[in-house]
Amino acid sequence: MDKKWFVTASPHIADQESVPKIMYGVVISLIPAILGAVYFFGPRAAWVIFLAIVGALATEAIIEKLMKKPITIRDGSAVVTGILLAMNVPAEVPWWMPVIGSAFAIAIGKIPFGGLGYNPMNPALLGRAFLLASWPTHMTIFRTQPLKWISSHPGLAELLSKLSLYQPDPAAKFSLSGIDLFTGATPLNVFKQQKDVILRLADDPSMTEKVNTAHEAIKQLSDSYGNLFWGNIGGCIGETSVFLLLIGAVYLIYKRYIRLRIPLSYIGTVAVLSWIFGGVDGLFSGDPLFHILAGGLMLGAFYMATDMVTSPITSTGGYIFGIGCGIITVLIRLIGGYPEGVSYSILLMNLTVPLIDRYTKPKTFGKVDKK
Amino acid sequence: MIFRKLTFKGGVHPPEYKELAEKQSIEKVPLPSVVVIPLQQHLGAPAEAIVKVGDLVKTGDKIGAARGFVSVPIHASVSGKVIAIERRPHPVSGEGLAVVIESDGKDEQSSAIGPVANYLAQAVDDMKKKIQDAGLAGMGGAAFPTHVKLSPPANKPIDTFILNGAECEPFLTADHRLMLERPNEILEGVRIIMKILGCKNGFIAIEKNKPDAIALFQKLVNDSGDQLKIIALNVKYPQGAEKQLIKAITNRKVPAGGLPMDVGCLVHNVGTAKAVYDAIAFNKPLYERVVTVTGKGIQQPKNLLVRIGTPFQHLIDYCGGLTDNAVKIINGGPMMGIAQYTLDVPVTKGTSGILALTADEAQLPEPQPCIRCGRCVAACPMNLMPNVLARIVEFGRFEDARNLGVLDCIECGSCAFVCPSKIRHVHHIKFGKLEVTKLLKAKAA
Numbered sequence: 001m002d003k004k005w006f007v008t009a010s011p012h013i014a015d016q017e018s019v020p021k022i023m024y025g026v027v028i029s030l031i032p033a034i035l036g037a038v039y040f041f042g043p044r045a046a047w048v049i050f051l052a053i054v055g056a057l058a059t060e061a062i063i064e065k066l067m068k069k070p071i072t073i074r075d076g077s078a079v080v081t082g083i084l085l086a087m088n089v090p091a092e093v094p095w096w097m098p099v100i101g102s103a104f105a106i107a108i109g110k111i112p113f114g115g116l117g118y119n120p121m122n123p124a125l126l127g128r129a130f131l132l133a134s135w136p137t138h139m140t141i142f143r144t145q146p147l148k149w150i151s152s153h154p155g156l157a158e159l160l161s162k163l164s165l166y167q168p169d170p171a172a173k174f175s176l177s178g179i180d181l182f183t184g185a186t187p188l189n190v191f192k193q194q195k196d197v198i199l200r201l202a203d204d205p206s207m208t209e210k211v212n213t214a215h216e217a218i219k220q221l222s223d224s225y226g227n228l229f230w231g232n233i234g235g236c237i238g239e240t241s242v243f244l245l246l247i248g249a250v251y252l253i254y255k256r257y258i259r260l261r262i263p264l265s266y267i268g269t270v271a272v273l274s275w276i277f278g279g280v281d282g283l284f285s286g287d288p289l290f291h292i293l294a295g296g297l298m299l300g301a302f303y304m305a306t307d308m309v310t311s312p313i314t315s316t317g318g319y320i321f322g323i324g325c326g327i328i329t330v331l332i333r334l335i336g337g338y339p340e341g342v343s344y345s346i347l348l349m350n351l352t353v354p355l356i357d358r359y360t361k362p363k364t365f366g367k368v369d370k371k
Numbered sequence: 372m373i374f375r376k377l378t379f380k381g382g383v384h385p386p387e388y389k390e391l392a393e394k395q396s397i398e399k400v401p402l403p404s405v406v407v408i409p410l411q412q413h414l415g416a417p418a419e420a421i422v423k424v425g426d427l428v429k430t431g432d433k434i435g436a437a438r439g440f441v442s443v444p445i446h447a448s449v450s451g452k453v454i455a456i457e458r459r460p461h462p463v464s465g466e467g468l469a470v471v472i473e474s475d476g477k478d479e480q481s482s483a484i485g486p487v488a489n490y491l492a493q494a495v496d497d498m499k500k501k502i503q504d505a506g507l508a509g510m511g512g513a514a515f516p517t518h519v520k521l522s523p524p525a526n527k528p529i530d531t532f533i534l535n536g537a538e539c540e541p542f543l544t545a546d547h548r549l550m551l552e553r554p555n556e557i558l559e560g561v562r563i564i565m566k567i568l569g570c571k572n573g574f575i576a577i578e579k580n581k582p583d584a585i586a587l588f589q590k591l592v593n594d595s596g597d598q599l600k601i602i603a604l605n606v607k608y609p610q611g612a613e614k615q616l617i618k619a620i621t622n623r624k625v626p627a628g629g630l631p632m633d634v635g636c637l638v639h640n641v642g643t644a645k646a647v648y649d650a651i652a653f654n655k656p657l658y659e660r661v662v663t664v665t666g667k668g669i670q671q672p673k674n675l676l677v678r679i680g681t682p683f684q685h686l687i688d689y690c691g692g693l694t695d696n697a698v699k700i701i702n703g704g705p706m707m708g709i710a711q712y713t714l715d716v717p718v719t720k721g722t723s724g725i726l727a728l729t730a731d732e733a734q735l736p737e738p739q740p741c742i743r744c745g746r747c748v749a750a751c752p753m754n755l756m757p758n759v760l761a762r763i764v765e766f767g768r769f770e771d772a773r774n775l776g777v778l779d780c781i782e783c784g785s786c787a788f789v790c791p792s793k794i795r796h797v798h799h800i801k802f803g804k805l806e807v808t809k810l811l812k813a814k815a816a
Contacts, residue, residue, distance in 0.1 A: 006699035006733045007710040009798035011784030013385060013541070013732065017746075017791040019739050075739070117740035117792075259745075313745040313756070364776040365380075365614065365753040366627040 019116070022308075023076025025257050029248035030083055030303070036244040037237045039165070041091035042149030045237045048098045049086040055102035056082035063111050077116045081105050084124035087238025087299060088343065089131060090142050097138060101127040121350040122310050125343045132343075142186055142234040186235045187221050187228060188295040192339040194218050198280050218280065221290055228293035239296040249302040261318035262311060262325075263301040267292050269326025277334055297329065300342035310350040317353075317360040324349045379615040381752035382607040383785045385541050385706065387580060392665040392672040393544040397552055399676045400689050402474050406448050406680030407459050407717040408434065409469040413508035414515045415441035420470055426453045431481035431656050433504075434470050443506045443516045447481075448658040448678035449474040462683075462702035462716040463709060469717070472680070483654050490652045495567050498651055505650035506657045506720070510642030511535060511546075511611070512703055514721035517643055521567050523632040529568045530635045531621055534561050534644055536577040536584060537604055537611030540704025543724040545661040546641045548674040550577070550584040553645055554591055560644030561599065563651050568637060573599040574620050580606045608706060609783040613638045615752050627779050642723075662718055664690045668697025668727025677718050683725055684714040699733035701726040706784040739792040747786035747796060753779050757786035757796040764803035773807045780804070 037045040056078040064071050072078075082102045089098060105127030110119045132139045150157045150166050160166035194214040201207040227233050231241025238245075252258045271288035279285025291297070305311060305325050312321050325345045332341025411417035418435030428434060428447040435445040451474040461467040487493075493501075499518045507517035523529055534557070538546040550557060565573055575592070577585045589601045602620055604610050614625045616638055623634040631638055639647075642660060649655040658679050665672035670691030677686060683700065687693060701708035702722055718725075747757040755776050763771050777800055786796040 005710070005712055006728075007712050008699075008735065009795060009801060010708060010710075010782070011706045011788050011797065012699065012701055012708065012710065012726075012728060012735075013705040014735060014788055014790070014793060015383075015385070017789070018736070018793070019742055019791050022742075022744070022791055115740065117742045308742050308744040311743075313743050313748055313758070315749075361756065361775075362748065362754045364627050364755060364779050365618075366624045366629065366779075367754075367776070368626055 020074065020076045022257050023080050025255050026080050026252065026303070027076065027083065029251045029257075030087070030238070032244040032247045033087070033238050033241060033299075034083070036231055036241040037087070037091070040146040040231055040240060041237060044149070045086075045091045047095070048089065048091060048093065048237060049083060051095060052086035052089075052098035052102045053079055053082035055099035056085070056106050059103040059106040060111070063107060072115060075116060078106060081110070081124045081127075084122075084238075084304060085127045087303075088124065088128040088236050088296065089139060090235075091237050092142070093131075093135075093138050097131055097135065101131045103127075104130045117309055119309060120353070121347050122304050122307050125304055125347050125350075128343055129347060142189075146232050146234065146240070186295065186339065187224065187233055187290070188333065188339040190217060191221055191290070191294070192333070195280055215280070221294075222287050225289060225293060228290070233294075236296060236299075239299040242293050242298045245298045245302060249298075252302070252306075258302065258306040259315075259318065261315060262305050262322040265319045265322030266301040266305055266325045266329075267297060269323045270297060270329055273326065273330040274333070277330065291330075291333070295333075295340045296342040300329075300346055301325075304343075305346050305349070310353060312353050312356045312360065314357065314360040314362055317356040320356050320360065321349055321353065324352065377602060377619045378605045378607060379610070379618045379752055380754065381750050381785065382609060382615070383750050383788050384606070385608055385788060387606075388542045388665075389544055389547070389580065391542065391544075391667075392663050392674055393547055395544075395548070395673045397548050397661055397674045397676050400678075400681065400686060402449055402476065402478060402678065403681045403685040404474055405454070405682075406472050406474065406678060407469045407682060407715075408445055408448060408472065408680040409459070409461050409467050409717065409719060410435050410445060411461070411464065411467050412445065412514060412679070412719040412721065413443050414513065415439070415443075415519075417468070418442060418445045420456050420468070422453050422456075422470060424453050424455060427451070428453060428472060429479045429481045431484050431658055433506075433656070434472075437503060441516055441519055443503055443508055443518070444656075445470070445679075446506055446656040446658045447472055448680050450477050450479040451475040460711075460713050460716045462711060462719060462722060465712075469680075484656075485654065487652055487654060491563070491566065493651070495569075498563065498567055501654070502647060502650050505646070505655065507643065507646050507650060508657070508720045509640055510646060510660060510720060510723070511640035512707065512721050512723055514719070517639070517647065520632075520637060520639070521564065523568075523637075527632045528635060529570050529632060529637045531572040531574070531637070532561070532565050532568060532570050533616060533620060533636060533638045534573070534575045534641060535611055535613075535616060535638050536575060536581070536588075536641045537616060538581070539578060539606075539608045539611040540706055540708075540724070541608070542665050542726050543663045543704045544665070545663040545674055545723050547581050547584060548663075549645060549661050550581070550641055551587060554587055556648045557641050557644045558588075558591060558595070558597070558599075559652070560646070560648035562597070563647055564637075564639060564644065570637075571598070573597070574602050575599055576602040576604055576616060576620060578604045578606050578610055608785065609752060609781070612752065612781055612783055614781070627776065657720055660718070660720065660722070662686065662722055663724040665724060666697075666701075666727040667729045667732065668694050668699075670694060679720060680717045682714065683711065683716055683718070686718070686725060687714065687727070693727055694729065696729040696731075697727040698730045699728040701728065706788065707782060735795075736793045738794045741792055741794060744791060746789040746791065747794075750785040750789045752783060752785065753781055755780060757800070758794070760803065761794055761796040761799040764799040764806075767806075769803060769806045769810055772803045773810070777803045777807055 105123035109123035109126035197214040274291035275288040328345035329341045416438040455471040459469040503518040508514040700711045
């Protein structure tokens with residue numbers, strides 16, 4: 001009897017990359033930002049991240065069990081969704097919010113469309129949008145001052161100050177002195193409110209003092225680049241430290257899990273538009289550096305707009321997508337009702353992806369346009 | 372001076388595994404007791420058997436005649452007796468009509484074979500006829516009749532000839548060894564081809580992973596004064612694919628659905644060039660070729676000079692047999708080769724290698740859903756969207772598949788190689804091509 005041979009179509013070899021490797025690669029890239037979040041916001045941040053991961057995994061497993069489908073929680077995508085959702089909420093949210101948010105992300109944002117690969121929108125961002133719409137106060141009040149948690153642990157405070165990672169009075173490091181009201185608010189919040197004050201009251205002579213204070217506050221924001229870059233500011237768990245997010249992004253680019261076209265065109269568009277339109281003294285008076293360092297732009301541009309499933313597949317499409325995200329983000333930040341627009345801009349652009357893909361189809365090698 | 376990078380868009384870098392066999396000199400294999408010579412070893416109409424069971428033949432005797440212009444004859448590769456003309460396993464088509472010859476062990480050559488005096492002085496048309504009569508078909512794999520490529524219509528003059536020594540398929544080293552061991556015959560073949568075409572620009576294209584071959588040809592060309600350029604190509608798969616090779620060297624793009632002659636180019640494999648020399652200078656038909664027998668499933672990988680029709684089993688035995696964990700036997704390389712269901716299949720004119728893969732290499736994981744990472748799109752040298760093509764073929768939307776260029780796919784396998792979801796794009800696309808071709812035929816009828 002002749003031996004039975006393996007017979008398949010070519011090719012007969014494949015490289016080592018796999019979906020779980022890519023997903024856990026994204027998890028690895030987020031580790032610096034996660035550690036940073038714990039450092040700035042305390043163990044509470046780790047707890048929120050943990051709950052979000054558990055929520056995502058449990059939801060996926062339970063639904064697939066009920067639907068009698070293969071359980072896919074090992075592919076790593078639900079872990080990524082959980083972490084990204086947690087990165088997008090404040091550290092002070094009640095414990096059930098990350099659980100519900102990630103459950104929504106999986107149960108509504110992913111499974112009904114057919115699971116991994118078929119969801120039209122980024123599930124984590126959808127979960128965040130759901131939380132923001134349902135419990136806006138929990139989602140927009142940032143009570144936690146960065147590093148403040150350390151002061152209640154004297155031993156740790158002493159250790160960290162020896163390593164010059166902590167100063168007993170965090171307010172000294174991040175000073176928006178004179179406007180105590182806003183300590184703990186996100187810089188984009190401060191920007192939005194003060195800009196509103198200036199635009200509303202500039203022509204009212206009786207309010208000159210208030211307007212001057214607002215001008216002063218906005219000026220101080222521009223002086224806070226360092227804090228914005230290192231992450232010593234209020235904000236959602238994972239969005240504050242540009243530095244730590246960039247470390248992860250470099251890893252993702254090195255592993256070729258993301259391509260630069262989306263983040264670059266996204267961040268570039270935000271920079272240009274906020275420079276042109278973002279100032280209080282007319283056109284071209286904006287502060288582009290502040291706008292790209294503040295808020296969730298880095299997290300969104302490198303980790304969520306680049307989500308393979310929900311971004312265009314072609315190179316040209318990537319640029320269009322990034323520019324679109326940038327335009328919508330700036331529109332929301334400068335004109336819209338929210339101080340921050342990263343997540344909505346990505347969600348909206350997610351919906352344009354099939355259209356972008358259709359119109360940026362690459363031209364076949366040697367194909368001549370019909371005249 | 373051109374500073375353009377000598378490469379093409381897309382492509383992948385699979386592990387090469389050339390080290391298994393690249394240092395092994397070409398060895399002559401003892402004759403098998405029986406050879407199985409398929410009537411169809413080339414693209415086009417199969418040959419028609421002109422011998423009967425019981426006939427005695429000599430090595431090099433014609434045993435099948437060409438049917439029409441796009442067809443070539445086949446020849447006996449051993450001397451002996453025709454014992455059957457019947458359907459036998461075939462390495463490309465699964466099964467096909469073949470002439471089976473029992474060797475008498477004497478290997479008596481046909482009297483027609485012998486040195487031709489002043490062979491370069493022959494008329495061009497005679498040379499083309501000789502090349503067809505010698506049964507030449509492209510030896511790089513596709514096996515397109517050589518004389519057809521050498522006969523472009525008058526409105527498509529060829530100004531550039533490229534000798535393809537890229538050998539970009541991993542594992543395979545047959546072309547590499549041939550270039551090192553028979554460089555003068557290959558060069559003479561190039562001169563004959565360029566004379567037939569009457570073209571001025573000649574390139575010898577070799578990937579940089581074969582520096583010894585590049586240096587050797589550079590030296591030979593310097594010494595002889597031939598107006599040939601040696602091109603050291605960047606190592607990238609599929610650099611040896613005709614259209615990608617032409618793009619890399621001349622920056623010309625063969626139109627979709629077109630042929631190299633549409634941009635004034637012609638590409639021949641090094642093995643074919645050597646066979647052209649044999650046919651013109653010795654009247655020697657194509658009855659033997661170099662085959663790399665390699666892979667981790669082979670005890671002693673080797674490069675072998677093999678008679679056409681030799682069963683795979685015979686060659687594998689000569690290489691010390693298979694390892695215990697060999698589970699997959701491939702005719703050709705790992706990217707485009709064809710998996711075999713039996714070792715009774717014979718070597719044909721297009722067999723450049725026999726590859727044996729072990730269980731851990733051959734075990735391809737189950738396909739997962741596409742996560743739209745875009746690796747296949749970036750890797751596709753033909754600028755197609757393999758993920759979309761595979762999907763719409765699965766859905767049976769063949770008309771759409773055709774509009775998206777399924778017929779332009781060269782089946783190089785780059786997409787499936789890089790896919791993290793392990794989707795078998797080529798599997799789907801091959802099926803899609805078949806269905807689209809049926810559709811087009813039905814429309815034409």
